[in-house]
Amino acid sequence: MDKKTENKIKIANAAAALYHKDSRFTYEDLAGEAGLTAKTIRSHFPNRKEIFEFYYEGAFLTYRDLTEKMEDMESYSLAERLSHLLLTLLDLFHEQQGFVEKTYVRVIERQGSSTPFAKHLVREVNQILMDDVEMLHIPSFVYNKATDTAILYHFHGLMRFWVRDHSDANQKTMELIDKWTALAEAVAYSKVGEKSFDFAKFMATNSPFTEVVRKMRAGLKKQSMNRSC
Amino acid sequence: MNDFPSTPYKRGKIFAKTGLKVGTNYARHYLDSLRGKPADRASLHRNTAEDMMKEFTRLRGTALKIAQAMSIDQGMLPEEFSRVMSRSQHQVPPIQRALVRSVIRQELGDYPEKIFATFDTKAFAAASIGQVHKATLKDGRKVAVKIQYPGMRETISTDLGLAKALFKRFVAKGSDINPYFDEIRETLLMETDYRHEGETLDRFHARYESDQFTTPVWIPEYSTERVLTMSFLEGDHADPFLERNPTQEERNHYGQLLWDFFHLQVESHAEIHADTHPGNFVLTDDGRLGIIDFGCVKTFPADFFRDYLMLLPTHLKRDEEEILKLYYRLGVLNGDPAKNKREKEYYEFSMNYGFTFAMPYMNDTFDFADPEFAALLKGFTRNVPISNEPRGNRHFLYSTRVHVGLYHLLMKLGATVNIGESRERIERVLHQYEEEAIKAKS
Numbered sequence: 001m002d003k004k005t006e007n008k009i010k011i012a013n014a015a016a017a018l019y020h021k022d023s024r025f026t027y028e029d030l031a032g033e034a035g036l037t038a039k040t041i042r043s044h045f046p047n048r049k050e051i052f053e054f055y056y057e058g059a060f061l062t063y064r065d066l067t068e069k070m071e072d073m074e075s076y077s078l079a080e081r082l083s084h085l086l087l088t089l090l091d092l093f094h095e096q097q098g099f100v101e102k103t104y105v106r107v108i109e110r111q112g113s114s115t116p117f118a119k120h121l122v123r124e125v126n127q128i129l130m131d132d133v134e135m136l137h138i139p140s141f142v143y144n145k146a147t148d149t150a151i152l153y154h155f156h157g158l159m160r161f162w163v164r165d166h167s168d169a170n171q172k173t174m175e176l177i178d179k180w181t182a183l184a185e186a187v188a189y190s191k192v193g194e195k196s197f198d199f200a201k202f203m204a205t206n207s208p209f210t211e212v213v214r215k216m217r218a219g220l221k222k223q224s225m226n227r228s229c
Numbered sequence: 230m231n232d233f234p235s236t237p238y239k240r241g242k243i244f245a246k247t248g249l250k251v252g253t254n255y256a257r258h259y260l261d262s263l264r265g266k267p268a269d270r271a272s273l274h275r276n277t278a279e280d281m282m283k284e285f286t287r288l289r290g291t292a293l294k295i296a297q298a299m300s301i302d303q304g305m306l307p308e309e310f311s312r313v314m315s316r317s318q319h320q321v322p323p324i325q326r327a328l329v330r331s332v333i334r335q336e337l338g339d340y341p342e343k344i345f346a347t348f349d350t351k352a353f354a355a356a357s358i359g360q361v362h363k364a365t366l367k368d369g370r371k372v373a374v375k376i377q378y379p380g381m382r383e384t385i386s387t388d389l390g391l392a393k394a395l396f397k398r399f400v401a402k403g404s405d406i407n408p409y410f411d412e413i414r415e416t417l418l419m420e421t422d423y424r425h426e427g428e429t430l431d432r433f434h435a436r437y438e439s440d441q442f443t444t445p446v447w448i449p450e451y452s453t454e455r456v457l458t459m460s461f462l463e464g465d466h467a468d469p470f471l472e473r474n475p476t477q478e479e480r481n482h483y484g485q486l487l488w489d490f491f492h493l494q495v496e497s498h499a500e501i502h503a504d505t506h507p508g509n510f511v512l513t514d515d516g517r518l519g520i521i522d523f524g525c526v527k528t529f530p531a532d533f534f535r536d537y538l539m540l541l542p543t544h545l546k547r548d549e550e551e552i553l554k555l556y557y558r559l560g561v562l563n564g565d566p567a568k569n570k571r572e573k574e575y576y577e578f579s580m581n582y583g584f585t586f587a588m589p590y591m592n593d594t595f596d597f598a599d600p601e602f603a604a605l606l607k608g609f610t611r612n613v614p615i616s617n618e619p620r621g622n623r624h625f626l627y628s629t630r631v632h633v634g635l636y637h638l639l640m641k642l643g644a645t646v647n648i649g650e651s652r653e654r655i656e657r658v659l660h661q662y663e664e665e666a667i668k669a670k671s
């Protein structure tokens with residue numbers, strides 16, 4: 001990780017800690033907390049919104065940095081790699097839990113796939129899936145925007161579970177991740193993916209409901225157009 | 230045969246499956262016997278046990294502990310069950326590495342590579358509710374780090390409820406298994422607090438560390454409720470020891486240490502390491518007995534323990550009057566064997582079993598390699614007349630477990646053991662109890 005990124009992460013962490021105490025802190029407060037000048041901070045982040053957004057991106061970059069230093073990553077299974085990603089992010093969020101609880105929905109979830117964090121996350125999950133030779137069962141063109149959205153939804157769901165997890169040391173979230181990734185691995189290694197694709201392709205052209213589906217689609221499109229204006 | 234209803238069972242899912250399979254297996258057996266076809270009971274039990282074990286292992290530690298506790302004694306389950314059940318120890322799925330890292334961070338504050346000088350991410354041993362990793366502290370000490378699977382406490386409570394539902398189908402109608410399950414619940418929940426185990430380690434270390442025995446040193450700075458760090462005990466478990474073709478002298482040495490350790494604990498009548506199975510003992514290079522795993526340590530109530538120990542001399546003397554009194558007090562008998570056929574069956578079985586059990590204490594030495602003794606003991610577990618009615622004081626669960634476990638280990642080692650000193654120890658304890666009783670009366 002380069003010096004600049006390190007500094008930015010340091011600032012974002014300080015901001016997160018401050019935010020938890022008083023959400024209306026100033027750049028001067030932040031300079032005190034981070035041990036830097038307000039001017040330096042401003043050079044990295046022209047406004048507060050960017051700091052908050054970067055907090056999440058920074059968590060991902062920290063994850064990546066940690067992962068690169070791990071020697072046995074090569075031998076991790078699919079479930080282990082997915083767990084490693086999710087658990088490490090939550091480990092980091094845990095340190096600024098107050099901030100994350102208050103800002104995640106606004107800063108990340110509501111922004112859809114546009115934030116750097118969401119982009120990193122989706123790319124990483126896809127990478128993990130594609131790296132796995134066993135995954136050849138699923139043709140690569142099956143991956144598309146829909147799977148990307150699904151990845152994000154799953155992650156948002158996990159965040160909601162985590163926020164509500166009052167078990168000692170977040171044990172329940174850990175269990176959830178463990179069980180969920182084990183299931184994901186089992187599904188990926190089985191031929192379920194391939195067979196579903198086959199089946200979906202067949203049904204798309206032969207289903208008696210095709211007409212109904214087309215109508216539904218048209219309806220959906222209209223709805224979303226309405227929403228955008 | 231309405232003990233095994235043929236309708237699907239609707240409680241916990243895993244158990245529903247087992248319950249159903251068990252039901253059909255027995256139904257087949259029952260049909261076979263109606264048709265006059267000789268059914269092989271042993272193979273039936275084996276099939277059923279295999280089915281049950283498969284479902285059980287999914288419940289990880291809880292089921293394992295129940296199986297262990299239930300299978301050895303009480304004649305609650307036929308021998309086929311206990312054999313298959315003990316295998317399950319090795320089949321608990323490992324905690325995956327990413328989770329290990331995060332548990333360490335949650336519990337100790339940072340990832341293993343930051344906390345330890347070295348840390349093997351692959352566990353070297355499975356524990357019942359977690360697993361054990363090798364590591365080195367920054368000061369160079371070699372340690373074993375036991376890590377608990379997240380959410381174990383709650384899992385245990387759920388599993389126990391499910392397990393009870395299943396066991397109810399095996400034991401005779403109307404028998405009360407609640408006290409046994411309460412005992413197991415209490416013990417298991419205690420075992421989920423590794424700090425408790427750490428404190429126990431401290432006490433045993435203070436009491437027994439010597440040129441004969443060694444126990445791990447607890448390292449509280451690196452321990453929490455769910456992570457237990459302790460010094461690593463280097464040495465051989467029974468199996469690798471036997472693979473080396475040890476001399477008889479070496480076998481006797483190992484065996485004697487095990488025997489003495491048990492009786493020293495009896496004499497201290499403070500606490501007893503209640504988990505006598507080969508995985509919990511090692512023979513160190515310098516010839517000491519290393520004792521591992523202090524999660525399950527029992528302090529038996531004085532009344533029970535006195536009666537339990539009294540079983541040994543009374544059986545050796547065949548003092549039936551005294552034995553009867555003990556059986557009543559210990560809940561082995563529920564009625565007069567002279568009047569009730571079922572009680573008589575129990576009485577005769579227990580007398581013979583008790584005598585066999587006390588046999589090692591008869592002379593100054595005892596040869597646990599004696600095949601006749603092994604056959605006798607086996608015969609008792611195999612031919613329990615009463616295989617599915619739990620009886621006896623609930624503390625039997627663990628007292629017998631330690632004692633039978635010790636015998637099995639000594640038989641495995643084929644050791645000849647000097648008995649004299651241990652007999653004196655037991656006599657001294659009984660004498661103390663007597664004095665206390667007299668004092669209490671006056």
Ligand SMILES: Nc1ncnc2c1ncn2[C@@H]1O[C@H](COP(=O)(O)OP(=O)(O)O)[C@@H](O)[C@H]1O
Pocket residue numbers: 354355356357358359361373375445459460461462463508509521522523524
């Ligand atoms: N301090 C230690 N030194 C060496 N090996 C250990 C140590 N603690 C545990 N082990 C190994 O780990 C296994 C399981 O540990 P144990 O404490 O018996 O787990 P549990 O009682 O929870 O099932 C043991 O059989 C032993 O092989």
